[in-house]
Amino acid sequence: MVMVQGTVPRDAQRFQIDFQCGCSLQPRPDIAIHFNPRFYTSKPHVICNTLHWGRWQREARWPKLTLGRGDSFLLLFLFGTEDVKVSVNGQHFLHYPYRLPLSRVDTLGIYGHIFVKAVGFLNSNPFVEGGTEYPAGYPFLLKSSRLVVPCTWPLPRGLWPGQVIVVRGLVCPNPQEFTLSLQDDSRQPPMKLEVCFRNRTMAWISPWSRKEQISAPFLFHPQRFFEVLLVCRDNGLKLALNGNAVGAVSLGRRALERLRELRISGNVELYCVRC
Numbered sequence: 429m430v431m432v433q434g435t436v437p438r439d440a441q442r443f444q445i446d447f448q449c450g451c452s453l454q455p456r457p458d459i460a461i462h463f464n465p466r467f468y469t470s471k472p473h474v475i476c477n478t479l480h481w482g483r484w485q486r487e488a489r490w491p492k493l494t495l496g497r498g499d500s501f502l503l504l505f506l507f508g509t510e511d512v513k514v515s516v517n518g519q520h521f522l523h524y525p526y527r528l529p530l531s532r533v534d535t536l537g538i539y540g541h542i543f544v545k546a547v548g549f550l551n552s553n554p555f556v557e558g559g560t561e562y563p564a565g566y567p568f569l570l571k572s573s574r575l576v577v578p579c580t581w582p583l584p585r586g587l588w589p590g591q592v593i594v595v596r597g598l599v600c601p602n603p604q605e606f607t608l609s610l611q612d613d614s615r616q617p618p619m620k621l622e623v624c625f626r627n628r629t630m631a632w633i634s635p636w637s638r639k640e641q642i643s644a645p646f647l648f649h650p651q652r653f654f655e656v657l658l659v660c661r662d663n664g665l666k667l668a669l670n671g672n673a674v675g676a677v678s679l680g681r682r683a684l685e686r687l688r689e690l691r692i693s694g695n696v697e698l699y700c701v702r703c
């Protein structure tokens with residue numbers, strides 16, 4: 429899933445978001461998906477098309493774009509096996525069947541009248557089988573004081589089966605560690621997920637200081653985006669890193685219900701936390 433957050437300038441004529449097969453300027457690369465909102469008529473609309481060997485194919489047009497000049501937006505492009513679905517500010521807007529193989533796309537091009545605030549390449553929840561719905565496209569809160577690390581997030585009702593905690597951000601340039609702590613309503617130490625950059629290891633640390641190493645490829649890299657999903661199941665938490673399932677930790681239903689706070693610390697810059 430690709431997320432684009434931005435604003436339409438007040439005098440915008442059009443902008444385009446192109447999923448390109450290459451980045452050369454001359455000759456022009458093929459464009460598998462050209463997503464092109466146009467604002468110069470009285471009715472803003474979107475044109476989608478594919479550019480193949482320098483030729484535009486048949487245009488597809490979607491009227492009733494609920495986005496106008498001066499508006500802020502969050503666009504989600506959800507790539508399925510046959511088509512891409514696009515939502516505008518949380519509402520499904522169009523789907524466009526692929527005309528060129530998606531595997532050829534290697535470049536995202538954004539051109540025209542648009543202020544880009546953030547672009548995110550997001551993973552879907554690997555624990556939702558065959559999911560075709562939009563994964564949660566929570567906006568990035570850039571430079572938000574709420575996300576300055578260390579920070580804490582309340583879990584007023586604890587965790588219950590089906591609940592998902594999402595933590596997205598960027599690893600700092602010379603990281604030492606990154607920790608997610610889940611504190612319950614007692615005074616005992618929290619349950620922790622500890623990422624150690626020096627040893628390139630990840631581990632669960634139980635309140636009784638028992639350390640359980642996570643045997644999975646180390647997916648955290650300096651100055652690179654990361655996404656942690658904690659998916660609450662009946663008796664524990666499943667963990668996914670950058671869209672890959674990397675095991676689970678058992679905790680007991682009661683212990684999950686009693687959790688009251690998520691604390692995030694370490695050498696990361698956060699963009700999004702959802703509990």
Ligand code: GAL
Binds near residue numbers: 464484487
């Ligand atoms: C053309 C326009 C191109 C592209 C194309 C899509 O008229 O010049 O920039 O938007 O339509 O079909």
